[in-house]
Amino acid sequence: MIALPYDYFLIAWFVLAAGSTAYVAFDQFNGNPEPTVMKWGFILVTLYMGPFGLLLYVLADKEPRPGEHEHFTSPLWKQGVGSTIHCVAGDATGIILAATVTALLGLPMWIDLIVEYIAGFSFGLFIFQSLFMKKMMGGTYWENVRKSFMPEFISMNAMMAGMAPTMSLLMMGRDMRAMDPLEFVFWGVMSLGVMVGFTTAYPFNVWMVKKKIKHGLMTERPEPPGQQRDMSGMKSETGQMSDDQMSHMEGHGGQQKAKKSGEREVSHGGGHQMGGDATTPQLAALACVTSFLLISGMVIPGFSVNLGLSARDVDGSIMPPGMINTFDLPGEAMKDMAAVKPRQVAYVAAPDARGDKVLAPRIENGVKVFDIKAEIIRWNILPDVAVEAYAYNHEFDVGQSGTYFYHSHDHPDRQQALGLYGALLIAPKDPSAEVKADLDYTIQLQEWLKREWLTYPAMLMEGALPNYFTINGKAYPSTDTVAMKVGQTIKLRFIGTNNNFVHPMHVHGGPFEVVAVDGVNLKESARYQADTVNVGPGQRYDVVWTARKPGKWLVHCHIPHHTANNNVEQHGGGGLMLVLNVQ
Numbered sequence: 001m002i003a004l005p006y007d008y009f010l011i012a013w014f015v016l017a018a019g020s021t022a023y024v025a026f027d028q029f030n031g032n033p034e035p036t037v038m039k040w041g042f043i044l045v046t047l048y049m050g051p052f053g054l055l056l057y058v059l060a061d062k063e064p065r066p067g068e069h070e071h072f073t074s075p076l077w078k079q080g081v082g083s084t085i086h087c088v089a090g091d092a093t094g095i096i097l098a099a100t101v102t103a104l105l106g107l108p109m110w111i112d113l114i115v116e117y118i119a120g121f122s123f124g125l126f127i128f129q130s131l132f133m134k135k136m137m138g139g140t141y142w143e144n145v146r147k148s149f150m151p152e153f154i155s156m157n158a159m160m161a162g163m164a165p166t167m168s169l170l171m172m173g174r175d176m177r178a179m180d181p182l183e184f185v186f187w188g189v190m191s192l193g194v195m196v197g198f199t200t201a202y203p204f205n206v207w208m209v210k211k212k213i214k215h216g217l218m219t220e221r222p223e224p225p226g227q228q229r230d231m232s233g234m235k236s237e238t239g240q241m242s243d244d245q246m247s248h249m250e251g252h253g254g255q256q257k258a259k260k261s262g263e264r265e266v267s268h269g270g271g272h273q274m275g276g277d278a279t280t281p282q283l284a285a286l287a288c289v290t291s292f293l294l295i296s297g298m299v300i301p302g303f304s305v306n307l308g309l310s311a312r313d314v315d316g317s318i319m320p321p322g323m324i325n326t327f328d329l330p331g332e333a334m335k336d337m338a339a340v341k342p343r344q345v346a347y348v349a350a351p352d353a354r355g356d357k358v359l360a361p362r363i364e365n366g367v368k369v370f371d372i373k374a375e376i377i378r379w380n381i382l383p384d385v386a387v388e389a390y391a392y393n394h395e396f397d398v399g400q401s402g403t404y405f406y407h408s409h410d411h412p413d414r415q416q417a418l419g420l421y422g423a424l425l426i427a428p429k430d431p432s433a434e435v436k437a438d439l440d441y442t443i444q445l446q447e448w449l450k451r452e453w454l455t456y457p458a459m460l461m462e463g464a465l466p467n468y469f470t471i472n473g474k475a476y477p478s479t480d481t482v483a484m485k486v487g488q489t490i491k492l493r494f495i496g497t498n499n500n501f502v503h504p505m506h507v508h509g510g511p512f513e514v515v516a517v518d519g520v521n522l523k524e525s526a527r528y529q530a531d532t533v534n535v536g537p538g539q540r541y542d543v544v545w546t547a548r549k550p551g552k553w554l555v556h557c558h559i560p561h562h563t564a565n566n567n568v569e570q571h572g573g574g575g576l577m578l579v580l581n582v583q
């Protein structure tokens with residue numbers, strides 16, 4: 001789903017990654033002289049790391065000119081790249097498969113992480129190391145599993161120590177679409193996680209290659225015609241080693257120094273590897289330290305995000321920027337505060353459409369029935385600002401005696417905040433009980449949070465404070481202008497259909513008389529003059545104002561932030577403001 005600007009960036013990234021992967025695959029199988037397992041290693045890692053995988057391939061592994069692969073790949077840093085590629089290709093594949101499956105199953109994030117670790121380690125050890133490398137290393141499958149275990153354990157710990165916090169913090173952060181494998185951002189997070197994991201695993205791999213307990217890069221050339229393929233299939237494996245590395249070669253029987261001419265070298269199986277120069281205390285210390293890094297990488301994000309939630313709990317929610325996320329924030333709270341999903345819009349209102357339509361009832365057994373249907377619509381609060389709003393019958397007004405309103409009681413902090421309310425104006429049976437005025441105008445107040453491209457329910461909560469304010473769904477200068485003549489009276493019905501704020505509503509051009517509060521008419525003796533009423537959430541005030549002099553008289557909220565549109569004034573104001581134009 002495209003919802004935020006970076007979704008376009010991610011699409012561009014995936015195109016780059018696909019192009020990079022296609023190039024590496026083509027080049028590997030068109031003559032880069034190395035074992036098939038390493039060809040696939042580079043292809044998979046380029047798929048995950050895009051142009052960065054391609055860069056590693058051309059800088060460290062791609063044979064620059066015929067016959068030079070052995071020499072070209074000999075520096076230790078390149079051998080370290082090869083070793084890390086091999087680890088990441090196996091481990092990351094296992095991790096990504098596990099992440100996809102656990103997300104689709106709706107398992108909580110902390111279980112995801114453990115399953116990912118087990119899957120990554122298993123895939124790397126049992127398949128990528130032991131199975132695919134058996135041909136090169138010689139020996140039985142289980143011998144290979146045993147020999148590969150410790151280097152794979154160290155490398156996997158280091159990689160997951162980088163990948164786990166990247167995934168946790170980004171997936172459980174603001175944009176929780178990242179928990180959903182059907183969203184671009186999930187795959188973006190996976191890509192970034194692999195890159196971070198590659199970086200954290202690299203230094204450990206360099207050390208292990210140097211100590212000859214892990215493979216670096218190898219060269220494998222096709223057999224020349226007529227020569228028997230008598231060896232393990234791995235050619236010139238010693239070609240990977242530079243001269244200074246050769247000084248460490250004592251004790252590795254069966255290995256020979258590579259000839260620079262590209263003349264093929266063969267080594268006898270197994271002699272090059274495992275057991276190397278590393279001592280048991282060194283390996284034990286590395287195993288301990290990488291285990292500590294791994295556990296830290298899994299646990300520390302849990303201090304700031306809720307790892308107990310699953311992809312289903314958060315339902316792809318995008319949280320308002322600046323919202324405070326905590327390790328105990330429930331998924332229900334997140335969904336209430338989340339942006340309205342643009343793809344759920346069922347109706348797009350015309351930019352100049354007005355709400356507050358009087359709803360015509362149908363009569364059923366002598367009872368008036370009002371049909372209201374709630375849905376999500378796109379609604380312009382200003383000509384250039386549209387919000388995704390919840391609306392009844394695309395949004396309107398109906399009419400006990402007095403001024404009331406109806407609103408949603410299902411998740412009201414979300415549904416009412418996003419528009420599920422309407423005025424209920426009820427005429428008394430005895431018309432003489434009505435406080436009369438020449439004109440009647442209803443003012444429903446609302447707050448909105450529109451950031452970037454998304455609409456959030458505004459709340460008195462960190463990160464959820466409103467930046468747009470509307471009267472009957474429109475912000476000034478798109479609010480109504482009411483035409484009056486000097487001497488006329490108007491009944492203004494203020495309704496606190498808003499959820500969070502008290503709006504001190506003020507009328508210019510002389511005081512008004514407060515004639516009804518919360519739907520009940522005041523006795524004549526109780527009516528009073530004022531020029532401002534504090535309209536809190538749910539409150540109603542009916543006031544009668546007399547047009548005394550010609551002019552454009554403002555009705556507005558007295559809180560300056562509420563008479564601006566995203567903190568900007570247009571035509572001298574914004575938000576909760578409308579004009580009484582008296583001639």
Ligand SMILES: [Cu+2]
Nearest residue numbers: 503557559562
């Ligand atoms: Cu206000």
